[in-house]
Amino acid sequence: MDHEDTYIIKGTKEYTKLNIAFFLAGFTIFSVLYSVQPLMPYFVDIYGISETRASLVLSSSTVALALAMLVYGALSEVIGRRKIMIFSVISVSLFALVMPFVHNFDVLVFLRLVQGVCLAGLPAIAMAFISEEVSPVSQASAIGIYISGNAFGGAFGRIFTNYVSSLYGLENGLLAISILSVIATVLFVVMLPPSRHFVKVELNVRELLGAYKDHLMNRALLQPFMLGLLLMGGNIALFNYISFELINNYGIKAQYVSFLYLLFLLGIISSMTIGRVSNQFGIFNSLEYNLLLFIGGALITLVPSVTVKVIGLGLTIFGFFGGHSMASSMVGHRARDHRAQATSLYLLFYYTGTSLGGTVGGIFYSHMHWPGVVILAVVFMICALLILFNMKHVKNTPF
Structure with a gap:
């Protein structure tokens, strides 16, 4: 056959x-x-x-x-x-x-x-x-x-x-x-x-470790790795602690707060449309728009209104998924060999962002409540913008 x-x-x-x-x-x-x-x-x-x-x-x-x-x-x-x-x-x-x-x-x-x-x-x-x-x-x-x-x-x-x-x-x-x-x-x-x-x-441990080392030493890959970490860190910080904010300060019942996570379905739309957006405006400009959209959405959640907070969080979801889609695609384009290992490293940074944003976000929430969490998320996105600025002006990549 x-x-x-x-x-x-x-x-x-x-x-x-x-x-x-x-x-x-x-x-x-x-x-x-x-x-x-x-x-x-x-x-x-x-x-x-x-x-x-x-x-x-x-x-x-x-x-x-x-x-x-x-x-x-x-x-x-x-x-x-x-x-x-x-x-x-x-x-x-x-x-x-x-x-x-x-x-x-x-x-x-x-x-x-x-x-x-x-x-x-x-x-x-x-x-x-x-x-x-x-x-x-x-x-x-x-x-x-x-x-x-x-x-x-x-x-x-x-x-x-x-x-x-x-x-x-x-x-x-x-x-x-x-x-x-x-x-x-x-x-x-x-x-x-x-x-x-x-x-x-056959498993070649030396070759595997060498591939990971080469990728981590490659600034063209380390930059999108860090973007993934910062995007996920900001996203998790907001969504880990919004439940506390709505339940404790707005009296929203827990069973209703759970429906807030329907906003994650917006990520499907964002991921599906980002390809067309990046083709029209360029990957760097599109990534910048998504980071700014995230910042704007996070700042909107400071308004003392449940409706406005939900709208703001929806904007952060769009920015997060769009940014994540582009950062992860950069890894595939920039890795000249051992692409599977490059993808694994991106996901390592991405999920490390979950732990970082969740833990540090808790510290900020304990001391500054919701505004502290928003400040943390915005700082993460500003750091991402600084990395993006470096990527745009240092020609060490195929983009």
Whole structure:
């Protein structure tokens, strides 16, 4: 049989099964990862801890995820991508089932950290699996469906878990999302097609470490890495602590605050339109517009009106996703070799931004309340603008 005949083609049953499998996998990973973000006020009340410490339930997972992604890509070349993805999704769901029954905050943070290591297995290699097994002409739509599962999972996990928790308690909220993740995991394992084109290669640790070192020493790559960190740091700082602001100072009930995370669906629109915008205005100008849009949106949230705050946060979402899309695309253009490792490093910086923004944002919120969080987010974006200014005026890149 011709090698080309073994590729999965759009319009076939196997293609449909693959799309459903990856949508569910992305849903599972990111719904579980971000389900705790709106729950931080509950952790503060139940455990009597500070907002900064409460943020560890998210930042512990994201920093572990970021570091683990550097390893999974290389391991998948030896062990096989399908095995690692199945391990990742199953282990994440099992940890999610345990979380509702943990009543010690330090233990919970530790389990979230270990869960973060498991979480990394899917996003680190999902696109590589699709690229190997799906016909080239059908890959774009398959990857798009996988990414939409990520976005939907992140929004759904935040909203659903917070809403159930507000009605039936924190434990039941966590249990509800874990049950859904188990169901999605079973369907993922059943529907995921076999790997037909995987070719095992020997793991060369020296070459791998050398690639990471070269990328980190390359200013043309370090600049978009830092942009990803700053964008994510600003975004997480705002959305980690807006729940405290609305509940404590505006009397908004927790179940209604959860719907604020529907704003993340605007990111899908921003990501889809940014390509046309950058083609028209240029990638540097478009990135500058998105950073300024983020700053403007953040400053608008200082107005003492819930409606105006929501509008401002919506603008920051547009700026964040647009900026993230362009910064990540820069990495692919600028990396002349070992592009998979360059992408992994970008994601390392990106998810480190989650931990940085979440933790430092808690310190600013504790001392200056919401204006402090806004100041932090704006400072992050100003730093990003300074990096962008350097990129525009120092010709060391293909752009």
